[in-house]
Each structure stands twice: as structure tokens, then as C-alpha cells.
Amino acid sequence: MRRILLFPVRILWRVGSRVASVVILPFSAVVWIMRLIPHIPKMANADEVILMTRPTGFGHSVTGPDAMRRLYRGKRCLFFLASWLYEHNQKVSLLWPDIDVVFIPRFIAGTPYQNRIVAIPFLRWHDAMAIILTRGMVAVMSRGRAHFQTLYEMYLSMQKLSSNPKYLTEEYKDHADGVEALFQCQILQKNVPCLPLRLPQRFRDEFNSRLDQAWTAGGYTTPRKTCCLYVRYEERDSHYVMLRNSSSLENHLPAVRLLNNAGYQVLLTGDFKIEGATKKACAGELVNAEVLGVESDLFQLFAASEADLFIGNHGGGDGVSLVNGIPSLYIDWFPYSQGRRNAWFYHKLARDENGEMIPGKRLITDLIHDTKASFGTLVNNTPEEIADAVACFIEDVKTPGAPDPYADVAALIPKDTNFYAIGARLSPAWVRRNVQDAVDKDG
Secondary structure, eight states, X not given: OHHHHHHHHHHHHHHHHHHHXXXXXXXXXXXXXXXXXXXXXXXHHOSEEEEEOSSOSHHHHHHHHHHHHHHTTTSOEEEEEXXXXXXXXXXXXXXXXXXXXXXXXXXXXXEEETTEEEEXXXXXXXXXXXXXXXXHHHHHHTTTOSEEEXXXXXXXXXXXXXXXXXXXXXXXXXXXHHHHHHHHHHHHHHHSOOOOOOOOHHHHHHHHHHHHHHXXXXXXXXXXXXXXXXXXXXXXXXXXXXXXXXXXXXXXXXXXXXXXXXXXXXXXXXXXXXXXXXXXXXXXXXXXXXXXXXXXXXXHXXXXXXXXXXXXXXXXXXXXXXXXXXXXXXXXXOOTTOOOTTEEEEEOEEEOTTSOBOOHHHHTTTTTTOTTOTTSEEEOOOHHHHHHHHHHHHHHTTSTTSOOTTHHHHTTSOTTSXXXXXXXXXXXXXXXXXXXXXXXXXX
């Protein structure tokens, strides 16, 4: 009965939304052109111009411009992002020392609905129009000299030029371009050096002053180091997203204490707030934008770009730290086949359909390519596991070039994974807890 009653509503929505998109799209086109006009001098002088419409998300607003400046090093680069309220941190444009990154807001009506965004005119229609108009304006203003492409087209060209195989699986059919692009971007970061990403000095000075005051107020007298802690939790109804969500902030607090004792002030980014009791207990030791009284978007970028260490989850919040080559520990990690350079990994465990824990050795060998986790139910890291991983990480970064003590276990990881290809490392804590005994028994 419910489906019967909803049927006419769905039909009305389909018809009405398409009519509304057709009516509004010409106005969106006019607004798009008007918003490009102030950037005509940049278009006229550019050698390379890229427009980002997809892949979407914060992560690509960092990896996209970074790949551009490395691919076209020495050229005048202009990177446009089609933005709206729900996706981007527009302060990213402040980070770049060697290219122009410009956000162009879409003229679009959008509203959240069941953890999704309903947009009129349709996003794909709008962006197809924006690509055509921008391509035309660049050609006219540069007199045909500038080379224009979309971010998606640049990613495809990177894949074609690469001698590496694609480290993709069926689960990432909808996300494959982003997954493969991130791998290629990391290869570029390794092979083509560029200036690190930094906020303008006035913001860095202000934030460091406030952090110093908070650290001193917390009772610390020694010079502080910083660790960016990126903890993500999306409520979006997506299997892909839920597989990567983290455990609670409370589960990370024992690890925060270990970092504090080692001289690190922890800068919290991501999706969790510091609630009253935690704020009081961790005064000066665990801080976020709210605690410092600064703008959240700026703080997220400051923490990720300035930290001595990065600890976090699978998500776009690691993009700036990745570009800057900050030593990183990834916790609650999945999929097992993916990796990051200059990083250690503590994976999620899993239970099979009978509720039995799946051996860690099997997760990183037989099941490593199953990015849907169809083998069972993923289990988030416990406070004890996170603390153990962080304790090992604090020691590991003291001698980052030291040989991997568990190279024999790392050798079990299939060579057709980007985890292997990028040179990622397993956390010694994860190996000891979940793999080493099995390897010793097997000989």
C-alpha cells in the first residue's frame, strides 16, 4: 500500500524536477559566466587550466591541484573547482604557493535529504554545462594557447602514461577513478618534489600562539610537538562509507594521553566534537577549532599541514598531510589492499558469518581484494588496540628509515595491491596481535 501511494509522488517528482532543471539551467549558465569573468586575466595568462567537477569531495580539492602542479611544473597553472555548500573547504585556495586555485560556486538549489543532497538543476546537467562554457571561455581568452581539461580527464591521462597496473577492484567501480588517481598522485609526490602546503604566515602565527597558550595552561613547560588526529564518522547511508568509519573519539583518549606524555599536543579534526567532560579533562592536550576559538575550515588545514605526526582514518582529511609527506599512522583501516606512502597501518579486524574472528593473516592474503567486506562484519579498533598502535608509532618515527622488523609478514601481502606498490607498512602492534603467532606456527 505504501508503494502504491508513493508511486504518483515519485512520478510527480521525476517530472517536476526535470522541468525545474530545464527552466533554471539557463540562469545557472549566466551566473557561471559572470563568476568566471573576474578571472579572465588568469585565463588569458595560463598555460594549463583544469576544472574539477568530478571526482568530488574534499580530498580531490587537494590531490587534484597537487597533481597538476607536478605534472605541469614550470607552467602557469589555473585550477577551477565547481563548488557548493556541501562538499568543499574553500580555504584550500590559500595553501598553494605555486599555482592558482579558484572556487567557482554553482548556482544550484540543494537540500540534505536522508544523508544525501537533492539538487536542482541536476548536478550532472549543471556540470556538463559548466565544462562547455569554461572550455569555451578559456579558448577565447587565451586565444587558443591554454590547454583546458577536466580533472577527470587529467586523471585518465595520468593512468594512460603510467607503467603501473591499475590497483582496482569491482567494489570501486563508482570510485575507481579516485582510487587509481590517488595512487598515481602518490607516485608523483614521490618522484616530483614540490613546495609543501602552508597557510599564510598570519594564520600560522595566530594558531601557534593560541596553541602555546593552551599547552601552557594544561601544565606543560616543555616545547610542544603536534599530532593531527583525524577521526571520521559519516552518517550517510552508504556501504562504502560505513566500511571506513572510525570508532568513537572516547576510544582514542588513551592514545591521546600517550601522545601528550611524549610531548605531542593533539589537534583534532574530522567529524567528532570534544564534549564537556573530555574538554575539561584534556585541557590544552586535545584541542580543536572550537576550543581554540578559531575558524574550523582554517584549523582543519593548519592541523593537517603543520603537524609533526598524522594519525587518522581513511578519508579526504589526510590529503594535505599526504602532500607534505608527514609520517602517518592509519587506524581503523579498510580496505586492506590500499596504502599510503610514509605510513603505518593498523587494520580493522572482522568476524565471519558465524561470529568467529577471522585470522589477520587471512585478511591480508586470501581476502585482501574483497573491498566489499563480503567475508564478514568489520570490527572497529578497541581503545587498547589504538593505544598499542600509537605507542609503536611514537617509537617507529624516531627511526623512520629503520628496516621493517616484520618484513616477513609484509612479504605475504600480494604484489598486485597498491599497499605493496606504494611501500606502506603494517603497524608492528597489528602484526604482533593478529599475524605473528600464525606466521611462527606455519614456519
